[in-house]
Amino acid sequence: MTAHSILIWSVAAAEMMIVLAMACAAYRMLKGPRAQDRVLALDAFYVCGMILILTFGIETSDIFYFEAVLVIALVGFVATAALAKFLMRGEPIE
């Protein structure tokens, strides 16, 4: 087994694990039971998405996946913060 095929197979296995992790987060997001659990699961979900896109970047040797990850990080932070403020007061921007 060459080093290249080790890299190919381990990146594939890592993608599999991250997809499973996203499935777990999606299960918690659908099941709840309360709104804060769903927001927490959304937070975990977008972090898993970021890691998945980073592994796509390694798989295809394409450096431009990095920008997508950065955008998801920014949008995800704002989304989670706004949802938490909404749960706190009933309106996202005071």
Added chain:
Amino acid sequence: MMEVSPTLPAWVAIVTSILVLLGAALTLIGTIGLVRLNNFYSRVHPPTLGTTLGIGCVLLASMLYFSVVKQRLVVHEVLIAIFVTITTPVTLMLLVSAALRRDWAIGDPSVPVPPGLPEEAERPEPLPESDQPTS
């Protein structure tokens, strides 16, 4: 299919593989904890495994791999690491204080009085049994 440059040294491939697998496994463990734990305040903890070590390992793997493949120092992944490290505690603290206030507002006796309210603030009447959220 994967386009690996044929000049990639073996140690780089192996270290990248180990880091990627480690990061993915830690993220998976974190989200399994998110499913299995039975209380919101304990469920806040496990996903941070993915946001610290999980994404950290994958970013290290990415930095190493691209630095070797592009034959120059590629460190802009540090931006993501810094950003995630700063924002995760902020969002989780906002979320937990909102959850605390919501639990207090439905009359949950197990939560303390949320910060910002006087210590002797009137605790709201508990909801009737039929309206209680199941947790």
